[in-house]
Amino acid sequence: MNQLDIEGAAGLSVRGARQVPGATQAYDKLVSDGVAAKLLDKDPTLWGPAAEAESKIRLGWVDTHRRSRELVPRLAELRKELTARGLDHVVLAGMGGSSLAPEVITATLGVALTILDTTDPHQIRRALGDRLSRTVVVVASKSGSTVETDSHRRAYLTAFEDAGLDNIGGRFVVITDPGSPFEGTAREMGAHVVLADPEVGGRYSALTAFGLVPSALAGVNIAELLDQAEEFYASLGGDTGNPALALGAALGAAALSGRDKVALISDGTGITGLGDWAEQLIAESTGKDGRGILPVVVETPTSPGAIGSDVLTVTYGGSLGPDAVPGGGVTPHLAVNGPLGAQFLAWEFATAIAGRVIGINPFDQPNVAESKENTNRILENGLPSSQPSFTEGAIEVYTSGSATTVFDAVHELVTAAEPGGYVAVMAYLDRIGDAAAADVRPAIAAQTGRSVTFGWGPRFLHSTGQYHKGGPQEGAFLQITGVVTDDLPVPGRPFTFGELIAAQAGGDRQALSGRHRPLLHLHLTDRSAGIAQLVKALQKG
The missing domain is CATH 3.40.50.10490 (Glucose-6-phosphate isomerase like protein; domain 1)
Structure with a gap:
């Protein structure tokens, strides 16, 4: 360089x-x-006529840090109120842009924040069992229709009720867009409501209420972040x-x-x-x-x-x-x-x-809804029945290829990707309890020399899931699911968290199969043993 x-x-x-x-x-x-000055002026024509309508309502992020200033004293007061009640354990229920920015902020600044961006019942049970009487739940959703965060809200509401805790509504802080259906639900609950900037999409929302509320309640000095953004803002039009x-x-x-x-x-x-x-x-x-x-x-x-x-x-x-x-x-x-x-x-x-x-519109996400729609159909009608192609140790292998070992099945998958393509590892598991699954990414990358991504399901559906369906069709996809040994019902819904995560994985398989992409599904009948077996096979290979 x-x-x-x-x-x-x-x-x-x-x-x-x-x-x-x-x-x-x-x-x-x-x-x-x-372009720089036009973007600073929020000119919606910069990405062409087809993108103009969407761009017009999605450029608030350019200076949202200025409007976020009003949150600083309000959140300081709210944190004081919550801690006075002994609510000092902050849990964030959010997906994609609603959870990733607070995770970076709190991890970078050394502040504790429990993040729920999963439907894995084991990870959710662990969170529900952690300092429940001291917990305040921040539920972050622009519309409130996000199935994951709605399910988290329901699970905590029931847990608080079962524990006989007082002022249950006051144990929730809801972040949503003004006028969303979720705003009404939150106010009926008696939750603390913080309205977000409606002209900022989720992935651009780091310096809005979505990024700042959970961070501030966990103990971050958010004014410092806003100061840094404001100082940098002066350079953007030059x-x-x-x-x-x-x-x-x-x-x-x-x-x-x-x-x-x-x-x-x-x-x-x-x-x-x-x-x-x-x-x-x-x-x-x-x-x-x-x-x-x-x-x-x-x-x-x-x-x-x-x-x-x-x-x-x-x-x-x-x-x-x-x-x-x-x-x-x-x-x-x-x-x-x-x-x-x-x-x-x-x-x-x-x-x-x-x-x-x-030459694309950076503010829409035209393919994100597809896996959601597939998930809803599976929840209504059930997963199609299927049998593994073979089983090796703690791993059931579902493949359309001719492999008879786990290593060969992964090798077949990788070689099926186009030259210059990539491999996406998608783990519908507990990202805390099954953290070792992330070792699959470097193991495949070392073996193949290809670009290999890793995503925890279902959280990646709210981010790289758009690229998988809408981007260059040159990927090969390894999906890893695991046995559920301690399922958890979703209160008020006709399904459990285990059924929900299985439906989300199945819905994503359908979306990828419909594009005729190479796909390998590995199901772990014992999570710990299966992960160790898979990583060992790939590293040894």
Whole structure:
């Protein structure tokens, strides 16, 4: 990386952007078209006539941090009120953009926050059994119709009632859009209601109530994040000294020149988990119309998948000395370093810019509903019956191929992906109790040299799920499900959490099969043993 190639503002720097093939030309074209200033003015025409109507109601994120200022004293007072009642254990029920930003904020700043972004009954039972009498539940949903968060709300409501706790409604804080059906439900419950910015989509909502309410209640000084964003905001309209514009030009130009995978790697300098948040932002914003940028979250700078001929390697962090080589183990194409509040705004701006460069609407998600609709049909009619192709140890294998071992079945899947394609590992498991399943990603990447993503189901359906269906149809998909040994009913619904997660996995299989994508389903009859068996087979292979 050319260390002189640095764009910086307000403590945030982007290094290497000018060295990406085509990025200088893309940047110059953006400047000649006045795109930065137009975006700062929320011009909905920037992505073409077809995107104009959606863009017109989705550009509030550009300056939402200013409107979020009014939340600071209100949330400080609410936290004081809740802690006075002994409610100091904050649980966030949210999916996609509603949970990923608070997770980054609290993890980076060392503040405890329990996050429920799953329908796995084991993970939910564990949360319900943790300090229930001291728990305040933040339920985050723009509409309130999200099945996962509605189910979490119902489970906690029943748990509070069964425990005989007082003022149950006051143990909930609901974040939703003004006028949504959920607002009425929340007020009927007697919950604390915080209305979000209605002109900001979920994945761009880090600096709205969705990102800030759970973080503040958990103990984060959110005013500092807003200060960082405000300071960085001053750079966004400029044609020079605009690192977000440089980042967006580089992301878009790289995708057009063949580096359409972006490896996102923490450089270890102070920001935790930003890759997962940026993954959902980039994948859901760009993966449509057969085009897109595939983000690949890589565990460390030395993990498999950090580099490749079709990969743009990007490291991120909070701070970095001027003479240091970003990444520690890999020399990235781009390094993005700076305070967290500025990082959120920079990546949002850059993603919108990249959408213009590659020619898509970065604000819609036309394929997200498909798996949801399939899930609802399965919940009504049941899963189609099927028998495993074979069983090996603790793993049932469902494949259309001729493999007779788990390793061979995975090998068949990977080789079925197109040249330049990717492998997506989708684990419908307990991401705490079954955390070792994440080792499958680097194991496959090391064996194959391909880009391999990893997502916890059903949370990835609200992010990379859009890319899987709407992006380039070149992926191969490994779905992992597990036996449910301690199911949990969803109060007021004719299904359990175990049935719901099975339906979500089945619905996603149907969506992918309908596109004739290579698909391998592994079902673990013993989760711990099955994960260990799978990882061992892949690493040994």
